[in-house]
Each structure stands twice: as structure tokens, then as C-alpha cells.
Amino acid sequence: xxxxFLLENLPRLLSGLWVTAQLLALALAAGGALAVCCALGWxxxxxxxRWLIRGYAGFFRGTPLIAQIFLVxxxxxxxxxxxxxxxxxxxxxxxYWCAAITFALNTGAYSTVIVRGALDAVPRGQMExxxxxxxxxxxxxxxxxxxxALRVGLPAYGNEVIYMLKGTAVxxxxxxxxxxGVARAIYAGSFRFEIYLAAALIYIALTALLTWGVxxxxxxxxxxxx
Amino acid sequence: MLDSxxxxxxxxxxxxxxxxxxxxxAVSAFLIGCLLGTGLLVAFRSRWPALRMLAQTYVAVVRGxxxxxxxxxxxxxxxxxxxxxxxHALDPFVAGxxxxxxxxxxxxxxxxxxxxxxxxxxxxDAAASLALPRRVMVLQVIGPxxxxxxxxxxxxxxxxVLKDTALVSVIxxxxxxxVATVASSASRQPFTFYLAACLLxxxxxxxxxxxxxxxxxxxxxxxxx
Numbered sequence: 001x002x003x004x005f006l007l008e009n010l011p012r013l014l015s016g017l018w019v020t021a022q023l024l025a026l027a028l029a030a031g032g033a034l035a036v037c038c039a040l041g042w043x044x045x046x047x048x049x050r051w052l053i054r055g056y057a058g059f060f061r062g063t064p065l066i067a068q069i070f071l072v073x074x075x076x077x078x079x080x081x082x083x084x085x086x087x088x089x090x091x092x093x094x095x096y097w098c099a100a101i102t103f104a105l106n107t108g109a110y111s112t113v114i115v116r117g118a119l120d121a122v123p124r125g126q127m128e129x130x131x132x133x134x135x136x137x138x139x140x141x142x143x144x145x146x147x148x149a150l151r152v153g154l155p156a157y158g159n160e161v162i163y164m165l166k167g168t169a170v171x172x173x174x175x176x177x178x179x180x181g182v183a184r185a186i187y188a189g190s191f192r193f194e195i196y197l198a199a200a201l202i203y204i205a206l207t208a209l210l211t212w213g214v215x216x217x218x219x220x221x222x223x224x225x226x
Numbered sequence: 227m228l229d230s231x232x233x234x235x236x237x238x239x240x241x242x243x244x245x246x247x248x249x250x251x252a253v254s255a256f257l258i259g260c261l262l263g264t265g266l267l268v269a270f271r272s273r274w275p276a277l278r279m280l281a282q283t284y285v286a287v288v289r290g291x292x293x294x295x296x297x298x299x300x301x302x303x304x305x306x307x308x309x310x311x312x313x314h315a316l317d318p319f320v321a322g323x324x325x326x327x328x329x330x331x332x333x334x335x336x337x338x339x340x341x342x343x344x345x346x347x348x349x350x351d352a353a354a355s356l357a358l359p360r361r362v363m364v365l366q367v368i369g370p371x372x373x374x375x376x377x378x379x380x381x382x383x384x385x386x387v388l389k390d391t392a393l394v395s396v397i398x399x400x401x402x403x404x405v406a407t408v409a410s411s412a413s414r415q416p417f418t419f420y421l422a423a424c425l426l427x428x429x430x431x432x433x434x435x436x437x438x439x440x441x442x443x444x445x446x447x448x449x450x451x
Contacts, residue, residue, distance in 0.1 A: 062431040063424040064392030066294075067403050071424060074410065075417030162289065169292035173396060180295060193306065196299050200291050207290030 016182030027103035035111030060109030073098040073174045099171040107164045118153030158214030230418040237409045244405035251391040254323035259330025266335035288332035300325035301397045322394030337379030341372040381438045
């Protein structure tokens, strides 16, 4: 492994890291919001909504991420005329947005199940108690249920974040130059295998950083005491 | 709609063959993962700190490496070594199975370790009080109980491995996803074929879950109280 070769390519790797970070942030933000909505929808009395959410979560949890991104990115081409008409083509033509959308839908599906489990872990009586004190349902959710569910769900969600980080590497299969994509491009140009090891080290460091981040949030949210 | 269905049916032999390849990679990777995971479990419980540290480092490293990267590293890096040693090219099927197996091992180790420590301590004491030899203790008293506790985690791991096999299409293994890619460029109907591929994966994952429900009855491992 030569240091000068890696130093030479460090700027490209870092530009790839930036794309990876963007995709991860977009996916987690959109997917997280989607998951909270879906988890609430799962408790709805309106049956078709529950079916819809279960179908969504089942599809995205039961199929490989790489197949999903191919379906969105390459599959969109089949409907380019129709998509152009409704003005979505300019978005779905871009590999970047296809990747971001796919990742958001994917992590949204996994997170829906995590959030649902966490909400189920909060005893039912809490809602009744809150309502009897005159809080609205939304207030009880926001002030009573959610903070408790957050504590329960955070460790599992931390794993999901790591999983999504590793999943973003799939973006390189749809022409994107994320960290993985840059490493593949450099390898294709130089046949220097150590570039993959360098990329692996960056991913491992990123995983350690995120693990540490989630742990510190967990510590902050923990109920004080023994 | 009907046209698309007819088109997919025309490719059904190739897709089913792809499903067989997908299952082949998944089963190989899962078995490698379980074997190596058991080895890691032994290392975790070892008396030697160096061995424990080695296992911990392995799990920590593998946890952070994207599956796609592992597949490429084993295919290209392992391929170089293999060619240097034998003069032949490394088969992508083998490379994919090994790469996914190496990753599955870290997960399997965690699952097995969790199950191992969840067996009540009294079972060890009881086995010791019967003066059972250590081998019998591990293989016939603690092991079977730990395996039962590990089943849900291992099922989960199987599902993860099954879905991760789609990554080997990148190194040109003719699995479901690769067949779908070939079919969509031949027919110019990518959405149709990737959707068909997704549905095939759904069938495989759903069938796995169904099998798992039967498993406790079949093996007599169900929780009897």
C-alpha cells in the first residue's frame, strides 16, 4: 500500500464521502418523517390506510435495496413520456434523486416497524391518563408517548442508521460517485486494489462515528438514576 | 399489462434459474456464516484475551463495511490471490458466497453469543452437579437450549443474507437481479422486469418466514412450559 497513491486520491475520496453523507442525511430525514407518519397510520381505524402501510413496509423490507434502486432509476425510463407529462421526469432522470428517494423509502419502511414497536411498548393507559387531564390526543402523543417511545426505539434505530450508511454504497451501481463509486472508478483506472481498503477504512470510521453519536443521544435521553 | 405479463412469462425459465442461483448463493453464504460464527463464538468465550480481541475486532470491522464493498474486495482482491496461487480465475459465485458469508459470520456470532449467555446459569450448575463431562455439557445441555434461543435471530440473518445476495449480480453472477437486468435491456422494459425480480424476492422472503413458523414444531424446539 503506497501512501502517495492514497494521498493523491484523497480529494476524490473525500468528494465521494460528501455525496455519501448527503444521501444518508436526505434518506434519514425523509425516511424518518415518513416512518413516524406510517407508524401513526398503522394505528388508524381506517382499514385501507393500514393495508397501504403494511404493503409498503412489506415490499421494501422484503426486497433487496439494489433491486429497489434499479426499479426506480432504470424502471423510470420505461415511463419517461408519462413522467414528462406530469413533470416528474426532471427528478427521476437524475440518479442522485432516484437514489435519495429509494433510500428514503427503504429506511422509512424499516423505521416504520421500529417506531411502531417503540410506540406499542408505551402502556395504553398513558394515553387515557393524558386525555383525562385534558390534553388533546396530539399533545399526549408529542409530550408523553413520543419521548418514552424514543428511548425504547433508539438502539434499534441506531442499527438502522448504520445499515443505511452501508446501503448507500449501492448508489455506485446507478452511476453515482459516492464514496463507493469513487473507489470503483479509481480502481478501474489504476487497478490498485488498496483503494478499496482505504474506502473500507473510511466507512468503518464513519460507522464508529455514527455509533458514538447514537450512544451519546441515548445517554442524554436516559432517565437519570441507577 | 397483459403484454408485460406475457413478456415476463417468456423469461420465466431464466428467472427461475436465477432464483435457484440466488438461493444457492444465499444457502452457501448462510452456512459459511453459521460455521464461522460458531468459531467466533468459541473465540469470544475463549480464555485467551488475544483470541477474544481478535473476534471483537473482526465483528467491529465487518459491522462497518458495506456489503457491496466486501463483495468487490473478495472478488478482486481474493481473485488476485487465488490467481497467484492456482493460476485460475476466482469464480464469481464462490467469491460472492464467501464475501456474504464473511459478513454473515459477524452477525451470526452476535446472535449466537446473545443466545449463549441467555441460557440460565443454573443449567451449568445442574450439569456440573451431575458431573457431566465438559463436552456433554456444551453439546447436549447448553448448546441445544442456546440454539433454540438463537432461532429467531438466525431466521432474521437468513433474510438479510437472502436479500444481500442481489449484490452478487454486480460481479456477474446470474442471479435473479442479473437475469432481470439482461431481460430489461433485451426488451427495453426495465420497470416490468425489475418489478418481476422484486416480486420473486418477496416470494422467497415470504416463503422463508412461512418455513420459520413451521420450524419449532418440526424440530421439537418449541417453547414448552
